[in-house]
Amino acid sequence: MTTETNLSRTSLIRLFTGVRNIVANQKQIEKLKGERFNIFRILNMERDETAAHTPFLANLLNPAGSHDMGAVFLRHFVETVRTDKMDHLAGFDWNSARVIPNYYIGPVVTTDGQESGGYLDIYIKDGRERSITLENKIDPHTEQKKQVVRYHNFNSARNTVLYLTPEGSEPSSYSRGSLEPGTHFFLVSYKEHITEWLSRCLREAADKPILRETIKQYIVLIKRITMTTDDQLQQQLTETLMAHFEEAAWVVNNFNKAKFELLANLRREVVARLTPVLGKGYKVSEGVPVTQKYAQVWIEFDGLQHYPLCFGIESFNGEGNFGGRLYVGMFNQDGKENSFTKEQGGRAKWWYQERYITLDGADVFFSDNALLVKLVDPATRQLLINRIIEETKAFVDEYEPVLKKHLGLLAQVVEG
Incomplete structure (x- = not known):
């Protein structure tokens, strides 16, 4: 072993020890302040954009x-x-403003040059017809086609579009088209802008205890989502990372590899456990690699894999449908209309009757680093795997007759 290797290992140990101590201090502070009691987390609304974050901000x-x-x-x-650069906000009259959550602006049109329609998460309009559109993405991966373009086109002469995410990340071209952030719309973050704004609100609510403490709880929730801490500990963390900058960069560059190995092993065990539980009539297999969006487990009827209907579990990547939640459902592989989709009602889509899988009463997001920390523990990992197996077996047992009926009808059509 070379001296350089010894020095690198020593530096890594010092880095991890320093960070571990800061994390321990943070947990102790949370306990002393009573911050572990958080109404949003208790009610399983930590990442619920529609039922928690948007209504709270709008109010x-x-x-x-x-x-x-x-x-x-x-x-x-x-x-x-x-x-x-936000020209429309100059002189915005907040005293005459109306705030409307989930504001409908017409049917969705995504044709080039005619993009319009949809629901604005939060729409704010003052008495002079100047407006603010706040698109809230607590899970930035849930994009819609040309969504930012459609919202930009609404009241475009007087509208300011704000794209809100935990870290201030940009929407993809799928959502924004050729629009540019900082010109056609603006990036805001929970980590910076919302935390700063709420801190101002907190000072205003100093003499209103219930309002004040509720805002405090929401700030604590945001810090958890964005993995930030108070200023003093944040400074200690920064100093620790700066003192071991090369080692910290090395850890950052290899973190995703470790994360995806954890998720790949978890998915592999799910497949291995599900195969005997479901029996010989099913073929259980892995979908796309866990490094890719939507990473699934497919559950197909043995001998009928070439037909479009099957069961599935996704996403083992943490990105995908329904905000990246982990769920089991019935899958219509080509997204086209058939006897099954007609019976389900509405337009043909890919997933049906999706059922979210939970751990300790909370929806599972593999994009949540706090959850990944728990899953490093073998006992917690087995607890989640058991939940996945139990929920999937119950779901398959419930809907097996439905899919078998329509697979039989599809087979008749093909044979006919």
């Missing part, structure tokens, strides 16, 4: 909200996010 922004603080929160928000 705080609304001058007529139940906080009874008038337009002060909205004013702080505009002042926090505004840049010199």
